[in-house]
Amino acid sequence: MIKTMRKFSSSLVVILLAAVALFAGPATAQSLNVDIVGGVKTATPIVVVPFAQAGGAPLSTDVAEVMRNDFNRSGKFRSLAKSDIVEFPSKGSDIKFATWRLLKQDYIVVGNVTEAGNGMVQVEYELWDVNKQQSLLHQQMPPAPAGDLRGVAHQIADIIYQKITGVRGAFWTRIAYITAVGLGNHTTYSLIVADSDGYNPQVVARSKESLLTPAWSPDGRKLAYVSFESGNSSIYVQDITTGSRQLVESHPRGINGAPAWSPDGSKLAVALSYVGNLELFVLDLASRHETRLTNSLSIDTEPVWAPDGKSIYFTSDRSGRPQIYQVSASGGTPQRISFQGQSNLNADVSYDGKQIAMVQGNGNVYRIAIMDRSLGDQVRFLSPGPIDESPSFAPNASMLLYAATEGRRGVLYAVSADGMVRQRLVLSDGDVREPAWGPYRQR
């Protein structure tokens, strides 16, 4: 049964944050640990030769190194270590293919960076098939500020990834996460946005009280999140670039939590308990109407939309322990979809709707699992546990982010969708949690 009710809190509060776009500090201490789990023999070997630089001061970004790390992290490629690269061609006509065949490389990337004036640089690159000695790509990227060379490198890696795998690359994307620094009452919580590899972290919001559940708008311009800054939980929607934000849910009684954007960006699914029990609602952002989706005595939370916008997956303990359910976005009887494992929580859905990532708990071990809807709901594990949570798909579903616990601190891992390559992102000295992988960026 669906009840539509007018949101009684008429206060549409727009606050301009003074502390917007504060830089969280230079990204110097971010050595990235690659933790190869095994089974990467199937990965495609590719060599990215250091890019030549024509004139000007030495650049602070090693374009080829950024690309090598992208390829390795994906699990689809195995890039030759910089120290094993013996020749340094910068254009296709200089490549000696015999050398790279001997090193068992399938593909080779060469390129150069030139100054374009006014602090701008221009990158040109070529992709060749080593065995066929055939040019696959030859492109000059648009001029970009020297400070944005990492972004240019990620864009090139995306194009090459797509050329070889047929799947759009998702390296030039951003991630959001929460950090908690300090102890007890002296903890500061920050909502951070960074590049997909953890570089260029920027503080979007800070609070003395807990922040959680950041959720990207489909256009990548806004983040919805939960903040306890007013004492109780409230849901905000904040513009990442301008810093302006709206208070969208703040019922004085109960939980205001678990925001999730509809694929068209017009609605938020949320979990609210002002009705006496935690239930799912859909909030229309323009009209401020709340439509109730669930009605049970259980905990119903963590909604996430199917890509077609027609249904919503969520966590419910109506069967005793938490499991994943699916309900029509217009309401109706929810169907349980997770049956393996003692408990399943916190689902995320791949862009094509075929894979559902979730946290599966068995005994005291909580691991990230993927249920493949196209393979008869077969389940595979991506992480070792014991306290892993918050799975979040890359927009091309080739990788996921999740949060793990090491000692007393939380850390983030990027894992390939086949579970073969796992990499820890060293992002902060504090406790890191609640990762959310953003959508594709618009060039």
Next chain:
Amino acid sequence: MNKTVRVALVALLCVGAAACSKKQEVKPQPAPEQTAPTQAPVSDGKYTPADLDTDACLRQRVVYFDFDKTEIKPEFQQIMACHAKYLRDRPTSHIRLEGNADERGSREYNLGLGERRGNAVSEALQGNGGQASQLEVISYGKEKPVCREHNEDCWSKNRRVEIVYTAQ
């Protein structure tokens, strides 16, 4: 089933608490009420704000729960009874019940679990005569752990509802 158990427990509590407070009220009545008017709050068996610091039962302000459970365990029924009596004795007093969970499971689910535990304590206090208007529930889920080790001993300390007097 759970509900039946809960109702039964609450009913049992009501009887116990009522009996307790009646005894206290009835027994000392004749003598002290006339001889020591300055000691009236103590002598009529009603709690005063000072008791929050001195009374062995009232000083207990944390209720612990089993994993993924929201039932109030028998050992905490006495605490429910004395805090409910305080609410009855002082109708202007007010309690905030802060629900918490251990680290296992997701943050949003644990918010729900903390709230459910807070509601269970609220119901027990109301079952013992506290008024709904004297009680509010807030859930912090697993956001405010008191212990950060990854073992059952620590988890059991985090699965709790804290009784916070916002008006005495």
